[in-house]
Amino acid sequence: MLEQVNLVKELADKHGRRRDSLIPILQGLMEEKNYLTDEAMVLVAKELDISAADVYGTASFYTFMDTDVRGKYVIRICKTISCSMKGKIDVLHTIEETLKIKVGETTSDKKFSLLETNCIGWCHKAPAMLINDTPYTELTPQKVTEILQEYMKL
Amino acid sequence: MSKYSMHLLVCGGTGCRASASDAIVENLKTELEAKGLSDTVQVIMTGCFGFCEKGPIVKVSPDNTFYVQVKPEDARKIVEEHVIKGRKVRELLYVDPKANEVIEDSKHMGFYKKQIRIALRNCGFINPEILDEYISRDGYLALGKALTEMTPEEVIKEIKASGLRGRGGAGFPTGLKWELSRQSQSDKKYVVCNADEGDPGAFMDRSILEGDPHSVLEAMAICGYCIGADTGLVYIRAEYPLAIQRLKVAISQAREYGLLGKDIFGTGFNFDIELKYGAGAFVCGEETALIHSMEGHRGEPTLKPPFPSVSGYLGKPTNVNNVETFANIPVILLKGSAWFSSIGTEKSKGTKVFALAGKINNVGLIEVPMGTTLREVIFEIGGGIKNGRKFKAVQTGGPSGGCLTEKHLDLPIDYESLVANGSMMGSGGMIVLDEDDCMVSIAKYFLDFTVEESCGKCSPCRIGNKRLYELLDKICKGNGVADDLTRLKNLGLVIKDTSLCGLGQSSPNPVLSTLENFMVEYTEHVHDKKCRAGECKALMTYSILEEHCVGCTACARACPVGAITGERKQLHVINPAICIKCGACLEKCKFDAVIVQ
Numbered sequence: 001m002l003e004q005v006n007l008v009k010e011l012a013d014k015h016g017r018r019r020d021s022l023i024p025i026l027q028g029l030m031e032e033k034n035y036l037t038d039e040a041m042v043l044v045a046k047e048l049d050i051s052a053a054d055v056y057g058t059a060s061f062y063t064f065m066d067t068d069v070r071g072k073y074v075i076r077i078c079k080t081i082s083c084s085m086k087g088k089i090d091v092l093h094t095i096e097e098t099l100k101i102k103v104g105e106t107t108s109d110k111k112f113s114l115l116e117t118n119c120i121g122w123c124h125k126a127p128a129m130l131i132n133d134t135p136y137t138e139l140t141p142q143k144v145t146e147i148l149q150e151y152m153k154l
Numbered sequence: 155m156s157k158y159s160m161h162l163l164v165c166g167g168t169g170c171r172a173s174a175s176d177a178i179v180e181n182l183k184t185e186l187e188a189k190g191l192s193d194t195v196q197v198i199m200t201g202c203f204g205f206c207e208k209g210p211i212v213k214v215s216p217d218n219t220f221y222v223q224v225k226p227e228d229a230r231k232i233v234e235e236h237v238i239k240g241r242k243v244r245e246l247l248y249v250d251p252k253a254n255e256v257i258e259d260s261k262h263m264g265f266y267k268k269q270i271r272i273a274l275r276n277c278g279f280i281n282p283e284i285l286d287e288y289i290s291r292d293g294y295l296a297l298g299k300a301l302t303e304m305t306p307e308e309v310i311k312e313i314k315a316s317g318l319r320g321r322g323g324a325g326f327p328t329g330l331k332w333e334l335s336r337q338s339q340s341d342k343k344y345v346v347c348n349a350d351e352g353d354p355g356a357f358m359d360r361s362i363l364e365g366d367p368h369s370v371l372e373a374m375a376i377c378g379y380c381i382g383a384d385t386g387l388v389y390i391r392a393e394y395p396l397a398i399q400r401l402k403v404a405i406s407q408a409r410e411y412g413l414l415g416k417d418i419f420g421t422g423f424n425f426d427i428e429l430k431y432g433a434g435a436f437v438c439g440e441e442t443a444l445i446h447s448m449e450g451h452r453g454e455p456t457l458k459p460p461f462p463s464v465s466g467y468l469g470k471p472t473n474v475n476n477v478e479t480f481a482n483i484p485v486i487l488l489k490g491s492a493w494f495s496s497i498g499t500e501k502s503k504g505t506k507v508f509a510l511a512g513k514i515n516n517v518g519l520i521e522v523p524m525g526t527t528l529r530e531v532i533f534e535i536g537g538g539i540k541n542g543r544k545f546k547a548v549q550t551g552g553p554s555g556g557c558l559t560e561k562h563l564d565l566p567i568d569y570e571s572l573v574a575n576g577s578m579m580g581s582g583g584m585i586v587l588d589e590d591d592c593m594v595s596i597a598k599y600f601l602d603f604t605v606e607e608s609c610g611k612c613s614p615c616r617i618g619n620k621r622l623y624e625l626l627d628k629i630c631k632g633n634g635v636a637d638d639l640t641r642l643k644n645l646g647l648v649i650k651d652t653s654l655c656g657l658g659q660s661s662p663n664p665v666l667s668t669l670e671n672f673m674v675e676y677t678e679h680v681h682d683k684k685c686r687a688g689e690c691k692a693l694m695t696y697s698i699l700e701e702h703c704v705g706c707t708a709c710a711r712a713c714p715v716g717a718i719t720g721e722r723k724q725l726h727v728i729n730p731a732i733c734i735k736c737g738a739c740l741e742k743c744k745f746d747a748v749i750v751q
Contacts, residue, residue: 018450019449019450019451020448020449020450020468021450022450023430023431023433023447023448023450024430024431026433027392027431027433057452058450058451058452061435061452061453061454061609062432062433062434062435062453063433063434063435064392064393064432064433064434065433065434080354080355080603081354081355081512081549081585081596081599081600082354082355082511082512082585084599085512085513085591117393117434118352118354118436118603118606118607119352119353119354119355119356120393121351121356121357121360121393121394122357123354123355123356123357123509123511123512123517123583123585124206124207124357124509124510124511124517124518124519125206126511130393133395134395135395
């Protein structure tokens with residue numbers, strides 16, 4: 001808890017305590033942990049002197065700011081039409097089978113979360129996914145298995 | 155660059171990087187080193203060449219040899235054969251799929267022949283992380299010219315005369331926007347670059363920022379000079395990590411060289427640029443929503459007026475332009491408005507970058523003069539449809555656009571012609587569809603996108619699009635009735651008329667344009683319960699071919715609902731009344747006896 005208090009303070013010192021500092025602060029928290037806890041949002045609200053509901057309302061608007069518990073590695077597979085045309089569904093099934101979770105779920109060891117996302121701009125190298133900040137493209141069931149195995153070792 | 159007699163340009167666009175272009179650069183350098191050629195041949199990692207279909211790409215300058223699908227282990231061959239012996243490595247050259255001919259020079263490739271590259275001029279030619287390379291291609295010359303030889307009014311006049319219009323989709327005249335921002339009186343003004351690209355199928359802004367970030371920074375400074383702003387903000391989506399990194403490098407280099415910061419070129423003009431990151435909300439591409447997001451609020455749009463040029467970021471006049479729009483500015487100032495306006499059509503000047511995706515041979519980025527026909531784009535530059543299938547339609551403008559069909563192939567593309575035909579320019583994504591794509595499903599797909607990305611502020615968009623989606627889903631599931639088609643159209647028109655922002659006003663376009671152009675597919679779904687493309691699972695019927703069935707019972711055992719009956723070693727039969735069309739029998743049958751119609 002104390003750690004989080006300090007982190008919020010640190011981020012507020014860096015980005016300021018104005019309204020327009022809110023999103024950079026939340027993004028800073030996301031970098032530390034892949035989702036925003038209720039406690040963290042309350043701390044941010046206190047620090048910026050705005051209501052916690054306002055912080056939650058802003059955070060929940062953006063798909064890249066999760067307010068649900070997420071794993072260490074968040075997999076976002078593109079569900080856009082150009083990826084669907086190139087066999088995204090088989091890749092998705094492979095991920096689901098490998099990790100034994102469905103879209104929207106997190107593995108019990110809190111290591112992986114699987115989400116779908118709208119276009120991430122890799123239409124020419126479809127199908128594509130992001131694992132945290134790293135894009136992976138031209139996926140096949142085999143390629144995605146290899147990628148996941150690498151992450152499992154980490 | 156002059157001390158080198160040859161350059162090996164390796165594409166460092168994210169697409170090619172994902173396929174090991176880092177290793178190619180590494181190996182080329184090692185090979186050159188080993189042959190003692192490091193001082194005469196330079197290896198450069200450039201921005202995207204646009205021909206992503208055949209990446210990774212290595213281009214040899216000055217002879218324009220264009221090697222495709224290069225692997226790291228090919229580096230030795232390129233150095234030993236091409237660099238040392240002067241013989242081209244034939245197996246790495248591009249083969250024209252139509253004529254089946256090897257093409258040595260990129261200038262003769264169908265893909266490049268019809269293109270004019272203005273916004274993408276430096277992508278694939280310079281190392282985007284080295285400012286000197288941008289400068290060597292007249293970089294920051296336009297800013298220097300504007301600051302030292304022209305008044306802000308003269309620059310705006312030049313941009314107005316060029317006829318440049320917003321490349322983000324709406325096509326608002328850029329010069330006029332600058333003039334309005336200039337006329338607003340305020341102690342503080344902002345220049346904002348909208349890099350929140352999110353249209354499905356579009357990736358040109360990412361490529362420009364990754365391949366030529368300085369062109370955008372330079373243009374933002376010119377804009378700042380014109381409207382009287384000293385601060386620029388780039389709102390970029392968090393999904394583009396490489397573009398963010400290149401921008402950061404570019405900004406710090408420009409500051410180091412004094413091209414950003416205080417007293418630029420000793421003229422007393424101050425201008426600096428900061429980055430703001432998006433967080434995954436498509437609607438933030440709308441300028442008022444973008445501004446709210448930068449202010450730390452939910453990214454919801456507000457009614458215009460007031461326009462951002464009067465009251466924008468933090469209530470101050472703000473000029474918002476798209477990445478591609480900015481990338482055109484320096485060239486216009488250097489080559490003049492007369493040159494720029496000589497390209498294109500009467501009302502749409504210059505070029506447009508399109509992102510080709512879907513069932514097309516050459517996926518990637520292209521830049522063509524306005525007025526180029528769809529046929530030229532898809533068949534000559536794009537190399538036609540994949541696997542020799544038949545062209546069905548092209549969805550332009552993403553979820554806000556519509557589909558264009560065979561009868562539109564000879565339509566010269568510009569802002570007006572697309573709107574007149576029920577589509578729109580949008581940011582320039584083109585998703586090509588072939589005969590295997592079901593148009594009802596395509597419309598449903600785009601509605602699914604809009605439903606998810608609608609910010610929820612106004613009810614036509616929030617509720618109306620959801621209802622549209624439900625109607626389409628009902629039709630795809632085989633439960634559609636004749637009235638649904640009228641309902642789709644009426645509801646679509648109401649949403650268009652009554653939504654608050656551009657997202658809602660254009661979201662029914664995919665439905666309306668498919669209704670217009672592919673009514674027959676809709677009626678087949680509704681009346682005949684048939685999907686000709688075979689995409690709508692619920693409309694398929696499964697049956698067993700008598701001559702192939704050996705009576706192994708595998709299908710009957712796999713069927714989760716007991717719809718298949720038959721004795722051992724006897725013909726099996728599927729009862730369509732019970733069948734849930736899950737496809738389990740098809741998967742299990744080893745004798746190709748199960749067929750789907």
